[in-house]
Amino acid sequence: MDTKTKKRRKAFVDTNDCVACGCCVKVCPKHAMEIWKGVMAKVDMERCVGCGKCAKECPASVIEVKEVLL
Amino acid sequence: MKKHWYDYLWIASLTYLILGFFNILFAWLGLLCFFIPLLISLIKGTKGYCNRYCGRGQLFALLGGRFGLSRKKDIPRWMKSKWFRYGFLTFFFVMFFQMLWNTYLVFSGVQDLRQVVTLLWTFKLPWHWAYHGTWIHLGVAQFAFGFYSVMLTSTVLGLVTMVFFKPRSWCVYCPMGTMTQLICKAKKKDV
Numbered sequence: 429m430d431t432k433t434k435k436r437r438k439a440f441v442d443t444n445d446c447v448a449c450g451c452c453v454k455v456c457p458k459h460a461m462e463i464w465k466g467v468m469a470k471v472d473m474e475r476c477v478g479c480g481k482c483a484k485e486c487p488a489s490v491i492e493v494k495e496v497l498l
Numbered sequence: 499m500k501k502h503w504y505d506y507l508w509i510a511s512l513t514y515l516i517l518g519f520f521n522i523l524f525a526w527l528g529l530l531c532f533f534i535p536l537l538i539s540l541i542k543g544t545k546g547y548c549n550r551y552c553g554r555g556q557l558f559a560l561l562g563g564r565f566g567l568s569r570k571k572d573i574p575r576w577m578k579s580k581w582f583r584y585g586f587l588t589f590f591f592v593m594f595f596q597m598l599w600n601t602y603l604v605f606s607g608v609q610d611l612r613q614v615v616t617l618l619w620t621f622k623l624p625w626h627w628a629y630h631g632t633w634i635h636l637g638v639a640q641f642a643f644g645f646y647s648v649m650l651t652s653t654v655l656g657l658v659t660m661v662f663f664k665p666r667s668w669c670v671y672c673p674m675g676t677m678t679q680l681i682c683k684a685k686k687k688d689v
């Protein structure tokens with residue numbers, strides 16, 4: 429498979445319903461999560477390895493790990 | 499992951515609830531959980547309190563996570579909807595002002611001190627053992643009873659949703675969390 433179009437698992441936040449609690453930040457082993465200006469969580473796509481820990485923890489269940497082509 | 503000093507603030511939250519059982523005047527300390535998050539959001543424009551320091555959130559994470567007292571199911575949709583979160587915040591405010599009003603009545607001598615803790619805005623629990631009749635004004639004690647009621651009520655609600663849904667479900671509709679997020683949203687616009 430071509431490395432440029434490899435499938436990768438990444439976390440995606442439904443920012444509308446995110447409560448910016450920061451639970452995801454606390455559990456992410458890759459420090460890929462950040463709370464942007466106290467408003468919503470943001471994923472650093474470079475760092476995220478799609479492990480899904482944040483999705484499990486999120487009290488509002490607004491994180492989904494999806495496969496994407498990178 | 500590396501632990502910081504602030505990862506142990508859940509001990510402070512737990513101690514607070516216990517102290518209030520023995521002496522209601524400790525309830526006043528709870529004001530810290532109101533002013534610190536508000537100041538952080540107003541000054542820094544972040545939810546730093548929720549994200550780092552809130553001992554209550556940590557306590558739920560610990561009990562529901564490590565101690566397994568949670569079903570870890572998704573919270574129902576309506577509970578994370580804006581109308582519920584803002585509605586709960588409004589309701590909380592109304593009840594809070596009612597509590598302040600009662601304090602005022604006791605302060606001005608219109609009403610007697612009620613040595614009860616009101617759970618879920620309804621159930622009056624006897625709590626007289628925590629009041630030792632001090633030199634302090636009765637109104638000061640009334641506020642303590644009222645404030646402790648607020649803190650205990652939110653803890654109980656938080657524990658219930660912790661058991662049914664994810665450990666920190668309370669954080670979805672916690673009035674302080676909602677309010678600080680609103681402040682941050684407003685601040686983000688005017689910069």
Ligand code: SF4
Nearest residue numbers: 446447449450452486
């Ligand atoms: S845990 Fe969920 S609700 Fe909380 S900040 Fe992260 S994405 Fe948002």
Ligand code: SF4
Nearest residue numbers: 456476477479480482
């Ligand atoms: S999926 Fe894993 S690596 Fe990616 S943001 Fe969530 S916890 Fe971090």
Ligand code: SF4
Nearest residue numbers: 548552555669672675
């Ligand atoms: S939402 Fe409420 S309980 Fe959760 S971390 Fe923030 S202040 Fe604490």
